[in-house]
Amino acid sequence: MGVQQSKKMTPKNHHHKQKSFASESELKHLHLITSELNNVKDLDIKYNSETIDRIVSQQYLLKHIWKGNFSSPIRDLLESGSVNALEIKCGPGTWILDMATEFSRCSFTGIDLIPIFPSEIRPKNTKFFLANKPEYLPFPPSTFSYIHINFIEHMHNEHSFCQNDIINDIINIMKCDAWLEITTWNLEFENERVGHITQKLISAMKTCFENYTSLSETISSLPSNCDQLKNTNILTNNIPVGKWGGIIGELVMQDLLITFKQHGNKICKKLEITPKQYDSYLEEFVKEIEENQTVFKTCRFYGQKI
Template identity: 30%
Template sequence: MGKSLSKNLSSSNSSYSERTFTSSKQTSLSTISTNSRSNSFLNKRVSSFSIKSSSKWSLATSLPKNTPPSNSIFSITAPNTPGTPRNPFIDSSDYFNININNNDLSSEYKFIDGRRFHNIDSVKYFLPNDELEMDRLKTLHYILHNVFQSNFSSPVNEILKIGGAEILDLGCGPGAWLLDMAETFPKSNFTGVDLTNTLIGNDDMSKNIKFIKGNVLDGLPFKNSTFDYVFIRNLSYGFSEQDWKDVINELIRITKPGGWIELMEPEFKARDYGQITIYLNDAFIKDLQSQNICINITTKLEQFLIDTKQIDRVFHDEKSINCGSWAGRLGELVCEDFIMIMSAIKPRLSQIIGVNHDDYDQLLKSIPDEMNECKSSFINHRFWAQKLFPI
């Protein structure tokens, strides 16, 4: 496995509070019971990761497929009483501050070890953007929905039900959150923003969904005070500390006074993990640090929001998410998610730790057993805050 590897290995329930950080160990879940969309997806979920575990369960139940889950799982019938109908892929001059030219953003990709990645110099985000990654993100959506028992924590349920509300999902990815929310609240309008339009192909997408291609670090193409509710999650892999400050200021700008902003990000540091898992995770963290990516953003988001001087209070919720078959089917999916991330960055991380791809794959095979033995878990955080009205 390499000298450098053996040397390094030898050395080496929920609560929320206002402006406080609390910790709680979540009871393991052996079954998954959320909404019908979640159950349908997770029951049909077939791993597209090819490494098999020596433990009682296996990550691979069939040959790998670089395809997303069945379209029937994500198809949404157009609502009977939607908000103001909008063409989901055409911009409206009364809605946006500027005209969008999609050619301003590179439409080209780069391919590494059979995976497709963004090819935009200013973008630090280094995970793939292919169908296999979209499949992972859809699964992660339902994992998080189950763990938090909701799609959001901000007190916006009533305004979304009444209708006419404008909601932004920044970094929408495959649109799992966006589609879920648009189906649940058909009278409100939902806009997704991402570097790549992965919503194309959803032929039955609700009429209350719109997609805009864009990069938040270049500024969002919306007028001031456009949205009643702004949601963002899983972007920790792409931002430096200064980027986060700029992003939060931009979110504040486009949120209406009295509107809500919600951010959801994981901790990077492993908890209760075995030697190999910690070894890979620590190498991953060091690589992120070398790219100036903020690895401890969950300890800073609250203060960044307060520093804008346009937030009165920040609420915080955190969950401990168990990993491995010891925690039931949900734990299996969480373990698989971690391994798929580690597999996606294999070309880079294998070089960093000094092993070839075959040895790297052998390391990944050990992770499920380690997580079961150590009763592993990781922490995910939600922060939500209301924009102040001007005095």
């Protein structure tokens, strides 16, 4: 994979030139999985089906880019059946359902602000809770042996779960020696060759998200700002965009174009352009992505409670 690792701390201004992505054959089942989830009738869907499709696809994209659902050294614990895991911001429960099926002797709990997770049709070793207050985690101290969080910046703009003051609350509900793992998909470029229109559109889109912060920066600061974690590590990987990146790149491009469409009015206002000009920008964006083989960054942090 060429994943870059560092013990304790990774410099914020580091660059990675690897272009090692999951094979296309591994990802052909993505569309099938998405279709299967949409056939589940027991979802209290507040989002439309397109949004659900995107969240599910994003989860499996991350899984294949990272060659797995987790990177922290917990496989032996999972296989022993001794893990009580929590996913914060679980969405439709894609990660939990996948993990619960693979590790059927472990327990998996999901919590989110929006109830798009399954309430009845689910494995017996899973639970889901609605978080009425994003700053509050309704669990007793020392409950979980593993906590997992996936953040995708251009998909969600509620960053309350990742503010520094919530980290202490997360650690409080972790058992001694429990693991915390956070994965982000950032609107940050990994390669230096980026087109002018691409830069303008991404910068404008960031302004559409309230209180936008770089989650990679938040992750980078965790080892130095949190004295309650040991054995910390930060990994980085690449997410290709466009046809040049194969199936992954095409899916990411589709996702970005949907996001640009959803925020079109705000972006036009920010850039002071007309909708017709915006359409031209998007056409140029696609061309630039292919010419420059643009890559976004995904980061993964894990650490163990002292």
